[in-house]
Amino acid sequence: MNIAIILAGGTGTRVGGDIPKQFVELSGQMMIMHSMKAFAESEYVSNIQIVADEAFREFIEDAMFEGGDNPISEKFLGFSDPGENRQMSIYNALVDIGKTLGESSIDGVIIHDAARPFVSLETVNECLLALDEHDGAMPVLPMNDTVYFSRSGVQVEELLNRNNIYAGQAPEAFLYAKYLKANKDLLPDKILLIKGSTEPAIMAGMDVAMIPGDQRNFKVTTAEDLARARQLIDAT
Secondary structure (H helix, E strand, C coil): CEEEEEECCCCCCCCCCCCCHHHCEECCEEHHHHHHHHHHHCCCCCEEEEECCHHHHHHHHHHHHCCCCCHHHHHEEEEECCCCCHHHHHHHHHHHHHHHHCHHHCCEEEEEECCCCCCCHHHHHHHHHHHHCCCEEEEEEECCCCEEECCCCCCCCEEECHHHCEEECCCEEEEHHHHHHHHHCCCCCHHHHCCCCCHHHHHCCCCEEEEECCCCCCCCCCHHHHHHHHHHHHHC
């Protein structure tokens, strides 16, 4: 079985207002509900584990269970505590799902940000299907801008070949056992330096495939991102 891990533990409010961006409403629903929709619809996802602070769990549950049958509530497995950084939040969820389901019963995990509300069912499925031949998979976008390298941040030192550079997106899928070990090997301190979900897999020598990304699958971080998200929602 494959388990989706939805990261909603952040407390950033750069989009404005008094609540974290993943709980801001888009077209009458919290952003996190939009972000979980494709995972609930995917035939390759068995359950959904959510990383969220206790203060917001009741709101999430109310949204999941209101109105009767909901594909998200049917797959909901449980909550995990946010960690000291993003990767520790992921690790907490990895451990929790292993305790709940038994580590040997889990084939893969797919990790997504609650602040990415436009992930498609196709992207979710392609990531998980790639695990048939790879240790992991992630969607990427080609780099369209000219890219330069600078150690100082003051002057350009090198022009990079943008044909070899890609921007990573979420969700990211991994074989559970290998990815759990990759994270355990970074405890207790190195894991706090990790910036992206795929970094522990690369450090552990896991084979991570790239699949085509989607320009719509952006992360809502600023007020401008939120305005763009609302425009896209209104246009559909």
